[in-house]
Structures are given as C-alpha cells and as structure tokens.
Amino acid sequence: MRLSHLITGTVLAAGVGLATYLTISKQDPLTWGRHVKQQAKLTTKNINTVKDAKEQLNQSARNLATAIEDAQPAFDEIQSAVDKFSFKIAPRLETIESTLDQMNNR
Template sequence: MGISRFIGGLTLATGVGLAAYLTLTKQDPITWAKHLKEQAKHTAAKVSEAQSAQERLTESVQKLGAAVDASTPALEDIQKDIEKFQFKIAPRVAVIQETLDRWEQD
C-alpha cells in the first residue's frame, strides 16, 4: 500500500500546487487549460515541421550524393584534358620563361 499512498500524495501535492499557482497568478483554470492546450498544439506542430525538415534534408543529402557520384566521370575527363593541355603547352611556357629570364639578366 506504500506506492498507492505515494501516488495519492503526489497527486494531491500537484493539485494543491496548481491551485496555488492559479490563485497567485490570478488565472482562470479554464483559460489556463485552453492556453496549455494551444501551447501543446503549437509544440506538436513545430515538432512535425522539424521532422518534415529533417526528412527533406535527408532526401537532399541523398540527391547530392547521387549527383556527386554521377559527376565523377565528367570531373575525371576534365582532369585528363587539363593534363593534356599542360603537356602541350609546357614547351611554350618553358620558352616564355627562358625569354623572361634573359630579359631579367639584361
């Protein structure tokens, strides 16, 4: 019977505390309950919005991963083209550098 007395005392203490709070703040219990209900609805709506945002973010991250995977061959092709271009222009750059070096020496 100890647990039932504890629960009964806890319920009584909660009721007395709520009554004291409502009396001290001069609030109507019905208005307070309606306000509490509205706050609960607002909080539930915000939680739902946060979950939706999380789902959208997860989908976007998956799409981004797929796009990165799909772009890898194109990036590799670009890198190969850059390497070919650098190989082709390397002799010309060397000639330009030699010319600049000679001008600096003069």
C-alpha cells in the same frame, strides 16, 4: 501499498500546487487549460515541422551524394583534359620563362 501512496501524494501535491498557482496569478482554470492546450498543439506542430525539415535535409543529402557520384565521370574527363592541355603547353611555357629570364638578366 507504498507505490499507491506515492502516486496519490504526487497527484495531490500537483493539484494543490496548480490551485495555488492559479489563485496567486488570478487566472481562470478554464482559460489556463485552453492556453496549455494551445501551447501543446503549437509544440506538436513545431516538432512535426522539425521532423519534416530533417527528412528534407536527409533527402537532399542523398540527392547530393547521388549527383556527385553521377558527375564523377565528368570530373575525371575534365581532369584528363586539363592534364593534356598542361602537357601540351609545358614546352611553350618553358620557352616563355626562359625568354623572360634572359630579358631580366640584361
């Protein structure tokens, strides 16, 4: 019994509050109802847009992770080539630096 009284009182209070609001703001109930319906549709559309954007972001993140995994052999090959090049030019760089040091000391 108490729960039904609570629900009845809540609905009645909401109805009185809405009627008071519409009277004070001088709005037509039908116009207000249409406006609320349009706002609800717009909110639903915006929520769906956000959900779609989230799914696209997740898909893009998965694609990026896959691309990085697929590119790892190329990265390793490039790093190997850089290491080989550095090893090959190291003696020449030492000679150049030694020559520059001698020239600076003169």
